[in-house]
Ligand code: SF4
């Protein structure tokens with residue numbers, strides 16, 4: 348391993364600036380060491396060696412998500428792919444910055460399913476986003492940012508650089524049940540997030556998958572996103588919107 352050539356606080360500032368300049372709306376550092384037990388539940392064991400995750404997100408245009416309230420949308424699918432591409436580009440740039448400075452970096456693919464069900468992945472972006480203080484994990488299982496709600500795509504780069512970490516924010520779902528009520532598959536159980544329980548205790552991913560397969564039969568593509576569109580956080584006309 349090369350000698351480190353930059354102090355970690357300065358490297359954090361460089362990373363956050365690069366992400367925001369490149370199109371991320373927010374970014375932070377997750378301390379994975381403090382969450383080791385929770386991550387054993389959620390992450391591929393090969394990735395447990397990393398002590399930090401850089402987490403960031405790129406928001407969807409609000410109007411694109413609003414269209415989902417009227418039914419499946421090809422526009423949403425187009426921007427789903429476009430935003431994922433931007434997230435992967437930013438993760439690669441970030442990995443390069445870390446490696447140039449002598450640190451290990453592992454960019455987690457923006458959208459890669461590794462099992463049978465939705466949310467099966469090598470490392471859950473939403474856990475990194477939660478630990479980095481970008482939002483809380485809502486009853487829908489999505490990361491919810493106070494300004495953008497769940498209308499976003501997360502990126503994560505794991506690293507051994509001991510970047511100064513940020514802290515999780517409070518869960519603001521409260522008594523809201525909008526995502527549970529909006530879900531046409533009854534997949535969202537309405538149970539608040541807890542770091543030490545598996546997502547399957549809150550979300551029946553197999554029902555979500557089955558519903559999206561039904562949508563493909565009549566619309567041609569797997570799509571839903573009603574839990575994103577229904578959340579009061581991120582909606583323009585909501586008291587929680589910007
Ligand atoms: S994407 Fe649709 S079916 Fe799946 S959890 Fe969200 S609202 Fe339910």
Ligand code: SF4
Nearest residue numbers: 485486520523526578
């Ligand atoms: S719709 Fe309500 S309960 Fe669901 S994630 Fe958003 S704030 Fe939380």
